Amino acid sequence: MIRSMGRAPTSRVGKAGKMVAAGLLLLSLSGCWNDRALNERDLVLTMGVSPAKKSGQVELTFQIPTPGGLTSMQAGGGSGGSSSPQFFDVQGIGPNFPLAFTEAQAKVSRDLYLGQIEVLAFSTKLSPAMLHRAVAALDRLGPMDKTPYVITTMGSVTKVIAHQSQQEKLPALYFETLFLCKSCQTNALGVHFWQFAERLHTPGISAVLPQVDLSSSGYTVDKISVYRGYHYVTTFSPSLTQDYGLLADVSHKNGLFLAKPFQSGLRAVDAKTSIRTTLAKGRLKSTLDVKVKATLDSISTYTATPTQVAQVAKAASVVLSRRLDHFLALTQKLDIDPVGIGRRLDSRHPSWFKAAGPWFKAYPRIDFKVHVQVHVRRIGDLT
Amino acid sequence: MWPFRPRSTAKSKKPAQPVIPNRLGDTAAPHHESPAERLMEALSSSEKIIEGIIPSDLGILEDLITETKSMENRLDGLLDDMAGPKESMDVFSGNVAGAYQRLKNTMGQSPDIIIRQFTLGSKSPIPAVLSFVDGLASNQMIDQDIIALMQRYEEAESQATSTDELHRLVMERIASVGHVSMETQWTKLSVKLMAGNTVVFIEGNPHVLIMDTVKYPQRSVSRAQTERSVSGPEQSFNEVLLTQMNLIRRQLRSPELHFDSVTMGSMTQTSVVIAHIEGLTNPELVAAVKRRLATAKLDALQYAEELSPYLVENPHSLFPQIRRSERVDVIIRVLLMGKVAIMVDGCPRPLTVPSTFMDFYQTTDDYTATFWTASLARAVRLIAIILGFTLPALYIALTSVNPDLLPTKLVLTIAGSREGIPFPPIFEVLIMWIIIEVLREASLRLPQSMSTTIGTVGAIVVGTAVVKAGIVSDILIVIMTLAAVALFAAPVFEMATPWRVLFWVLIASAYLLGIYGIILTLMMVIAHLVSLENFGVAYLTPFGPLRPRDLQDTWLRLPYSQLLRRPTQLHAILPGKKRNPPTNLMNHPNLAKAKARRWGNGRD
Numbered sequence: 001m002i003r004s005m006g007r008a009p010t011s012r013v014g015k016a017g018k019m020v021a022a023g024l025l026l027l028s029l030s031g032c033w034n035d036r037a038l039n040e041r042d043l044v045l046t047m048g049v050s051p052a053k054k055s056g057q058v059e060l061t062f063q064i065p066t067p068g069g070l071t072s073m074q075a076g077g078g079s080g081g082s083s084s085p086q087f088f089d090v091q092g093i094g095p096n097f098p099l100a101f102t103e104a105q106a107k108v109s110r111d112l113y114l115g116q117i118e119v120l121a122f123s124t125k126l127s128p129a130m131l132h133r134a135v136a137a138l139d140r141l142g143p144m145d146k147t148p149y150v151i152t153t154m155g156s157v158t159k160v161i162a163h164q165s166q167q168e169k170l171p172a173l174y175f176e177t178l179f180l181c182k183s184c185q186t187n188a189l190g191v192h193f194w195q196f197a198e199r200l201h202t203p204g205i206s207a208v209l210p211q212v213d214l215s216s217s218g219y220t221v222d223k224i225s226v227y228r229g230y231h232y233v234t235t236f237s238p239s240l241t242q243d244y245g246l247l248a249d250v251s252h253k254n255g256l257f258l259a260k261p262f263q264s265g266l267r268a269v270d271a272k273t274s275i276r277t278t279l280a281k282g283r284l285k286s287t288l289d290v291k292v293k294a295t296l297d298s299i300s301t302y303t304a305t306p307t308q309v310a311q312v313a314k315a316a317s318v319v320l321s322r323r324l325d326h327f328l329a330l331t332q333k334l335d336i337d338p339v340g341i342g343r344r345l346d347s348r349h350p351s352w353f354k355a356a357g358p359w360f361k362a363y364p365r366i367d368f369k370v371h372v373q374v375h376v377r378r379i380g381d382l383t
Numbered sequence: 384m385w386p387f388r389p390r391s392t393a394k395s396k397k398p399a400q401p402v403i404p405n406r407l408g409d410t411a412a413p414h415h416e417s418p419a420e421r422l423m424e425a426l427s428s429s430e431k432i433i434e435g436i437i438p439s440d441l442g443i444l445e446d447l448i449t450e451t452k453s454m455e456n457r458l459d460g461l462l463d464d465m466a467g468p469k470e471s472m473d474v475f476s477g478n479v480a481g482a483y484q485r486l487k488n489t490m491g492q493s494p495d496i497i498i499r500q501f502t503l504g505s506k507s508p509i510p511a512v513l514s515f516v517d518g519l520a521s522n523q524m525i526d527q528d529i530i531a532l533m534q535r536y537e538e539a540e541s542q543a544t545s546t547d548e549l550h551r552l553v554m555e556r557i558a559s560v561g562h563v564s565m566e567t568q569w570t571k572l573s574v575k576l577m578a579g580n581t582v583v584f585i586e587g588n589p590h591v592l593i594m595d596t597v598k599y600p601q602r603s604v605s606r607a608q609t610e611r612s613v614s615g616p617e618q619s620f621n622e623v624l625l626t627q628m629n630l631i632r633r634q635l636r637s638p639e640l641h642f643d644s645v646t647m648g649s650m651t652q653t654s655v656v657i658a659h660i661e662g663l664t665n666p667e668l669v670a671a672v673k674r675r676l677a678t679a680k681l682d683a684l685q686y687a688e689e690l691s692p693y694l695v696e697n698p699h700s701l702f703p704q705i706r707r708s709e710r711v712d713v714i715i716r717v718l719l720m721g722k723v724a725i726m727v728d729g730c731p732r733p734l735t736v737p738s739t740f741m742d743f744y745q746t747t748d749d750y751t752a753t754f755w756t757a758s759l760a761r762a763v764r765l766i767a768i769i770l771g772f773t774l775p776a777l778y779i780a781l782t783s784v785n786p787d788l789l790p791t792k793l794v795l796t797i798a799g800s801r802e803g804i805p806f807p808p809i810f811e812v813l814i815m816w817i818i819i820e821v822l823r824e825a826s827l828r829l830p831q832s833m834s835t836t837i838g839t840v841g842a843i844v845v846g847t848a849v850v851k852a853g854i855v856s857d858i859l860i861v862i863m864t865l866a867a868v869a870l871f872a873a874p875v876f877e878m879a880t881p882w883r884v885l886f887w888v889l890i891a892s893a894y895l896l897g898i899y900g901i902i903l904t905l906m907m908v909i910a911h912l913v914s915l916e917n918f919g920v921a922y923l924t925p926f927g928p929l930r931p932r933d934l935q936d937t938w939l940r941l942p943y944s945q946l947l948r949r950p951t952q953l954h955a956i957l958p959g960k961k962r963n964p965p966t967n968l969m970n971h972p973n974l975a976k977a978k979a980r981r982w983g984n985g986r987d
Contacts, residue, residue: 026896027896037782037783038794039801039804043786043795043798065798067802070795070798071799071802115786115787116794
């Protein structure tokens with residue numbers, strides 16, 4: 001009895017102490033003590049990474065909406081006619097990413113907040129080492145999630161991200177709108193940062209990024225930059241980008257004109273490609289079955305009979321087959337695998353993929369066979 | 384100067400004399416104080432007292448004299464009543480004069496107690512006394528009853544041969560009327576007198592007649608004010624217990640409906656009725672309710688809410704655990720579910736036990752509309768809880784701590800609206816919430832016509848003004864308005880309070896820990912809700928513990944044809960409801976023939 005009476009206060013103290021300790025631990029775990037209101041941060045929406053003029057140094061460009069721009073956004077967004085600048089750019093140059101960021105931070109009074117970056121713009125002139133460092137630094141960046149879209153440009157990154165389109169006040173919003181709606185684009189070329197980083201580190205596939213050119217109305221996004229590892233290799237023309245879209249299942253609003261027969265035009269060309277790779281006599285053979293669906297848009301006969309539609313489909317199959325053969329030959333010539341044939345082989349036949357050796361040496365030796373089957377729909381057809 | 388010298392002073396100054404024994408046989412009388420000396424002594428002591436008297440002492444003295452007189456009167460009344468041979472002071476002796484004095488000097492000192500003396504019979508009149516509380520008893524009923532009593536006496540006079548027989552005859556005939564009972568103990572008859580009954584004392588008869596002449600001053604049965612209904616019945620309870628029972632009985636005519644009455648409050652003597660349906664409600668539940676009520680030792684029971692601590696197992700919880708309703712239909716529905724209703728005289732909102740969290744989100748309209756409408760309304764209430772409780776906290780967390788979780792366009796819109804605002808988001812929320820609470824409190828206290836104006840003016844003018852003044856952002860106005868309205872979407876007013884209190888906790892958590900803090904707080908609230916239990920029924924049932932069969936009438940209300948079982952956790956004696964499926968009218972032979980003629984035999 002005496003013992004229990006003596007122990008009770010101790011246990012109460014112990015319980016209270018444990019609860020206080022648990023509360024303190026919870027608070028210390030939060031890591032949110034440096035919270036700051038939104039309007040006390042500089043919200044970076046677009047970040048550009050390009051080589052500085054001085055060799056070996058990287059230039060970071062941060063695009064931040066101005067207070068006036070933010071207020072006009074609140075009024076409903078869109079392409080308003082406000083005369084005040086909607087955003088401003090801050091540059092930082094340094095031998096590495098952190099130092100360049102530090103220099104940029106020193107130029108603004110508020111916290112440069114990277115948690116809302118929507119677009120990362122890389123210059124194609126970045127050296128492999130510099131791109132590697134940039135990707136590694138961005139990968140470790142705490143506040144930034146891995147979802148920003150990545151674009152490339154052959155010109156000045158600063159100019160690209162400072163360019164204003166007619167549709168959106170802020171370039172970041174333009175690219176967000178563009179890439180979010182996959183079926184709205186000719187080819188769904190949007191690549192998130194995590195997808196880009198994953199391709200850079202996955203054997204058997206080349207990283208592909210949409211390349212942006214400036215136009216009078218805003219931007220043109222109909223080309224892709226292709227990387228072999230961290231090496232920038234080439235930029236595909238719009239036509240080759242369409243072929244890539246057919247093979248990579250990202251084609252949505254492509255068009256095709258056939259002089260013969262009937263000067264027919266096809267639109268909404270989309271495709272599903274199945275790839276089957278086999279190993280015969282030590283050589284890899286890849287068969288690509290491309291099933292294309294397209295809508296008959298125009299025909300010189302004005303009315304299309306089933307026979308005429310079949311003739312158009314056959315002609316389209318021949319043309320596309322030829323184009324895709326040429327596309328694959330070009331990729332073999334450049335030692336790049338943008339479609340990811342190697343990755344598919346690795347997932348299905350890892351031993352074959354391993355036996356093939358370095359993929360960018362094995363890829364040019366693959367025997368490709370392309371089968372294209374076009375199904376032409378008439379306007380009003382349900383299938 | 385006082386003209387006489389006090390005797391005591393003179394005595395004290397008198398020199399001591401030698402005592403000489405009387406040996407001569409002289410029997411002279413011993414010295415005695417004269418009346419004059421005694422008077423002198425009294426006057427002298429009075430002089431001393433009066434010298435120290437101040438004006439307030441005079442008031443006290445007057446009170447003392449009054450109380451003493453009152454006490455004297457009471458004692459006189461008691462002594463008069465005790466004049467005859469009797470077993471106890473509490474028993475009426477049959478002495479009407481004594482009873483009159485006792486009444487007059489005790490309860491009769493209050494102006495609303497009426498005491499009248501009269502006689503019964505014409506040949507040999509017998510003295511009698513009647514008493515009632517003016518205002519609580521019906522004068523018309525008193526007149527009728529007294530005339531009837533007089534008639535009975537006159538009729539009995541011719542038949543009776545003795546006084547005792549006369550009393551016996553009258554009592555037999557009077558008591559058979561129905562609303563007349565007899566009592567012999569003062570403690571009991573005084574309580575009945577105070578309840579509005581009329582007591583009649585008859586000389587020589589130890590039985591006091593208690594005539595039920597109760598006429599309650601009561602509010603009419605009106606529309607429910609706090610639980611309004613769009614399409615359901617409108618009747619609500621008033622404060623009178625008998626009316627409450629009548630309203631229930633009128634719609635629930637089963638003889639199995641039981642009202643068990645207990646009296647609580649040693650001073651107020653408040654009637655409390657425990658209602659349940661015998662043969663349906665779990666008897667263990669009824670017994671438990673009675674047991675718990677018996678533990679309440681109160682001197683006064685004024686509000687039903689005072690019983691809550693004795694009925695619930697966690698009386699300090701923020702969440703209401705006893706559903707109260709002023710609606711008659713709700714109480715009947717609850718009784719039919721197998722629950723118990725507790726009605727307290729003077730309180731128009733009976734308590735229902737055991738209550739669950741879901742009970743506070745069910746309304747009459749849910750049962751008078753189609754199941755689609757009811758389910759939609761309940762879903763809206765659920766959304767309202769979530770929105771009202773979490774929206775301001777989410778605003779703080781997402782604008783201060785975790786802005787990376789917001790979509791870019793929304794971030795830009797919020798950041799734009801916050802441009803130029805000098806306060807952090809938490810202060811914005813606090814300012815707005817205080818404004819809303821002040822407006823709410825003010826509109827509650829004002830007359831209804833003005834409260835609407837204050838509400839509207841406050842919402843529009845203050846809302847617009849604080850935005851124009853740059854104190855809060857316009858997005859926050861939207862959020863706070865939605866939150867304030869949503870929290871009051873609970874059909875039962877009491878349920879809004881816990882959310883309003885926890886709101887502050889959630890705000891603090893959001894500010895300190897962001898989304899993590901919100902989730903943590905929500906988990907704690909849910910854990911607390913899960914831990915609550917009353918009469919063996921979990922508060923969060925049928926969600927925790929999960930009882931899928933009881934989900935039929937929760938956030939979704941299934942059609943009546945599916946509501947065939949009473950809640951499992953109540954362990955009702957009749958777990959199922961009697962309801963046959965509706966017959967297909969087209970199966971009627973005549974209709975089937977008509978259909979066949981119209982469509983042919985091959986078609987259904």
